[in-house]
Amino acid sequence: MNFIQTRGCDATKVKSVTFSEAILNPIASFGGLYVPEALPSLGEAFLKKHLNSSYKELASDMLSRFEIDIDKHVIDEALNLYDRFDNPKNPVPVVRVKENLYVSELYHGPTRAFKDMALQPFGVVLSSIAQKRDEHYLILAATSGDTGPAALETFKNRANVQVACLYPDGGTSDVQRLQMVTEDAKNLKVIGINGVFDDAQNALKRLLASDDFKSALKKKNILLSAANSVNFGRIIFQIIYHIHSYLELVRQGAILMGEKVYLNVPSGNFGNALGAYYAWKMGLGVEKIIISSNENNVLTKLIKTGKYDLRDLHVVSTTSPAMDILKSSNVERILFDMFGFERTKELMQDLESKNFYELNADELSKLQESFDADFCNGDEGKKYIKDTFYNNGYLMDPHTATCLKSYETCSNPKIKTIAYSTAEWTKFSPVIANALTGEVDAQDIIALESISKEAKLEIPAMVKALFTKPIVQKVVIEKEDIEKEILKFI
Numbered sequence: 001m002n003f004i005q006t007r008g009c010d011a012t013k014v015k016s017v018t019f020s021e022a023i024l025n026p027i028a029s030f031g032g033l034y035v036p037e038a039l040p041s042l043g044e045a046f047l048k049k050h051l052n053s054s055y056k057e058l059a060s061d062m063l064s065r066f067e068i069d070i071d072k073h074v075i076d077e078a079l080n081l082y083d084r085f086d087n088p089k090n091p092v093p094v095v096r097v098k099e100n101l102y103v104s105e106l107y108h109g110p111t112r113a114f115k116d117m118a119l120q121p122f123g124v125v126l127s128s129i130a131q132k133r134d135e136h137y138l139i140l141a142a143t144s145g146d147t148g149p150a151a152l153e154t155f156k157n158r159a160n161v162q163v164a165c166l167y168p169d170g171g172t173s174d175v176q177r178l179q180m181v182t183e184d185a186k187n188l189k190v191i192g193i194n195g196v197f198d199d200a201q202n203a204l205k206r207l208l209a210s211d212d213f214k215s216a217l218k219k220k221n222i223l224l225s226a227a228n229s230v231n232f233g234r235i236i237f238q239i240i241y242h243i244h245s246y247l248e249l250v251r252q253g254a255i256l257m258g259e260k261v262y263l264n265v266p267s268g269n270f271g272n273a274l275g276a277y278y279a280w281k282m283g284l285g286v287e288k289i290i291i292s293s294n295e296n297n298v299l300t301k302l303i304k305t306g307k308y309d310l311r312d313l314h315v316v317s318t319t320s321p322a323m324d325i326l327k328s329s330n331v332e333r334i335l336f337d338m339f340g341f342e343r344t345k346e347l348m349q350d351l352e353s354k355n356f357y358e359l360n361a362d363e364l365s366k367l368q369e370s371f372d373a374d375f376c377n378g379d380e381g382k383k384y385i386k387d388t389f390y391n392n393g394y395l396m397d398p399h400t401a402t403c404l405k406s407y408e409t410c411s412n413p414k415i416k417t418i419a420y421s422t423a424e425w426t427k428f429s430p431v432i433a434n435a436l437t438g439e440v441d442a443q444d445i446i447a448l449e450s451i452s453k454e455a456k457l458e459i460p461a462m463v464k465a466l467f468t469k470p471i472v473q474k475v476v477i478e479k480e481d482i483e484k485e486i487l488k489f490i
């Protein structure tokens, strides 16, 4: 299968490219993104066939339906990384929390967040293509806290790749920061910036589209790609766990095959939600996708009003920092799927030049046929964490907690909901300790211990180890100096 471009094609690019080309060079014409020219249709036979499959068997078959130009042995090697998850037999447990609410736990990989689900295999795939072509890549990553650690972990010491990871200094949790600044492999560079996530992501997109930057890299025989969800190589692996989670509900006898469910997704850059949308279009029984946000609620407003309005808007720091994002990359792929490339180009250009776009009434009602949304503030989130822990015995992180509000406000309680848990409690312990015991401003290590005692949960060894590792990545710069700093590294 080939991949086409969300904003149409200019004279410098070919109309459609292979999967390898789309992931090695993820920014398309006019600053657009790559999308599959058609989604494979899975049908009930596929779902039935995989009712008793392992996660890896399901993944392998789903990927084969995309007919991508990656050797089978590379895919197998990539999928074998799920064996490093807590339970290799089931890397994504789905747990009933209450009534019709089930939580799909996507955080059982090495960096304790859902990004491992895609970045673990993606690292193998990208490095293998680079080796096969005898090319060397600089992989950019912009992070609000979860993508960075997962990208560093997957590319660490891999052949033919280097990573430059940009994070907002002070804009992540302490565990997320430590996961990045203690990484000491030679092929990794971590750069804190005085700014917010959107500054890091804007720089990433600008550099990916910059001929000057690319020719500076070329002089050193280096090409440029990215680890963020602008890269379709991320998205393809983010479709699988929605299918798996649905099948888990069937296995548990919670739903019948074909029954419709809500998929409730905490959302920032919209990659997770896009994976859910594609899984639906490929044949999963879905009632609606519910988008859950924090106080940075641009996505709620888009879905409720049709307006994407960044005018006079500034990101606010919240208790769920991985979602402190205003310019959400993957909404563009939804716009393309619903309204085509000409309208997508027009809307995205409006967003870039006017910080605003507005869907017309027909477009909004089409968007609302698939999506609903709500946002949850920090105090509400902490109350959901506390109540769900003490009433239902389930501990969740502040991002997952945003789903509890939209579960109440956006869903028909008779229909089952799969909410996605994007991170383990260990990554946001001060907020959770505050929710559970009222402790204020506890340092992470203290908060981890007190939650561990209160909830009788073990702190994973890799999280504990972070507090004694030396800090090796010390650079924090102004956002204007990002390009210079990266060129110093390569």
Ligand SMILES: N[C@@H](CCOP(=O)(O)O)C(=O)O
Binding pocket: 142, 143, 144, 145, 146, 147, 148, 227, 228, 229, 230, 268, 269, 270, 271, 322, 323, 329
């Ligand atoms: N929430 C993310 C931001 C980057 O998202 P991505 O899906 O495009 O990689 C993070 O935690 O870094």
